[in-house]
Amino acid sequence: MRRLNKDAIGAVSVLAILALAPLVARSDYFTGILTVSLIFGIWAVSWDFMSGLTGRENFGHALFIGAGAYSAAFIDSKFDLSPWWGLPAGAFAAVLFSLIVGFPTLRLRGPYFALAMLAAATIMQRLTRIFWQYTGGEEGIPGLDPLFDDPLATYYFCLLALALTTAALLALAQSSWGTILRAIRGDEAACQAAGINITFYKIVSLMISAACAGMGGALYADYQQAVTPDVFAVALSITLIIMVYVGGMGSIYGPVGGAIVLALLPELLRGLGEYRLWVYSIILMFILFFSPGGLVAPLWRRLRGTP
């Protein structure tokens, strides 16, 4: 009970800080950076829900992000529907892709799932260039309608989306569903011997992860008012994995912190000029070397005082 209270206090404090940050900073530029960091947060938690809990690493989360972003862009530019339709459409498209990749590969042992995700995202990035008549090629699809005219409203909507996604995935992770996912991570064969249909749990978890990432992708397209092939980039997938590692894999809430810290870090280091990426990389290496379990979640566990 005490632990629950401390978790609630922690969550409310973080929400309050995030809610006040743009009001204090009063800069559209800063609000924009924060908005993107919140969207990264959605992507990172959704990665962690599937891959952090089951241990089946996904090297192409950008597949779902890109599917969501391009769906939202098509909805807006080709079908002329309200941009709000982009959110469910993005989630739906991402789930479709999760089934195409997950169904054949998640029943296999070995690295097939990780590699298929990586390959699928790369193929989709190529396809956006090949079918440039529809996707706008390298230029992408610009001129999308925003969800809100006010950047602050966009920011608060993203904050709400991140809070709801995290709360829902955290609740699932702490339910018996999460117990089974962590058991799959522990030993797949033993999990089958306990009567669990591991393929079902892995595929449905990937669908849930994809739905959240796809919705995040749609949010990103709406925020940028444009979409480019970069949403399918390998670099994006890898950045998310680093965010999850820094946050604390398998904790769900940790990656939110990891995403926000790492999305803001380059901005905070801007004063260093061209040495910025050097310092960024060195900080990252220090974190991963000295705290392989991540930074955010282990730190919170220590603050909370329970293992």
Add this chain to the structure above:
Amino acid sequence: MTALLKVEHLTKRFGGLVAVKDVSFELEAGEIAGILGPNGAGKTTLFNLLTGFIAMDLGTVEFEGGSLAGLAPHRIVNRGLARTFQLCRPFRGMSVFENVSVGCLAPRVRHSGGVEARARRILGQVGLGAKAATPVDALPYGDLRRLEIARALATEPKLLLLDEPFAGLGGNEIEPLSALIRKLHAEEGLTILIIEHKLREFMQLVRRVIAMDFGEIIAIGPPAEIVRHPRVVEAYIGRTEAPLGIA
């Protein structure tokens, strides 16, 4: 007298090696039996075939009159046939309680609700009640063996397959575990099939021994007869292993 498990002409090849060759036997409901054989006799392969972890090449396996051929491992468990592994395979990073609760979440037993109460009851049954909150990574080896059995029990099986439950245990740990297995058989009416490569453990535990060598059944009978069975003696001495592990 109805057979709970009926195995006929079961065969499995790995390339040129016939790991299990034309194996046929029956288990009656309420029976406690053992599979004996030197290392490499095909005992674990037989278990893997019965539990769906390996696909069979030839033969039939019937459980309660229904065929198990082609069923995925988790489906076989949900029919009521659970197993343990020779090497303990706990879910690392989780507590003892969580490990057992995974078995309580199998569809076969899930609807009966009360996961927590059932998991605690089973932990009490195997003598791990006081260690429910312990992370499995901190558990001594003997307790891991009990946890392995607890997780299988959580699925409320009719037939329990134990793959070398005494492997790696010290002399003073064997008898209590043997007593636990006897209790599960006597009090819960569980049908149990145990793999061992030493007959000593079997003498007080099982009524019937199925002896295997080179993938084939070489003898079936009560332990006292199996000890003296010429083919069993030959199988062990032929490998310069101490006769039946008694020495």
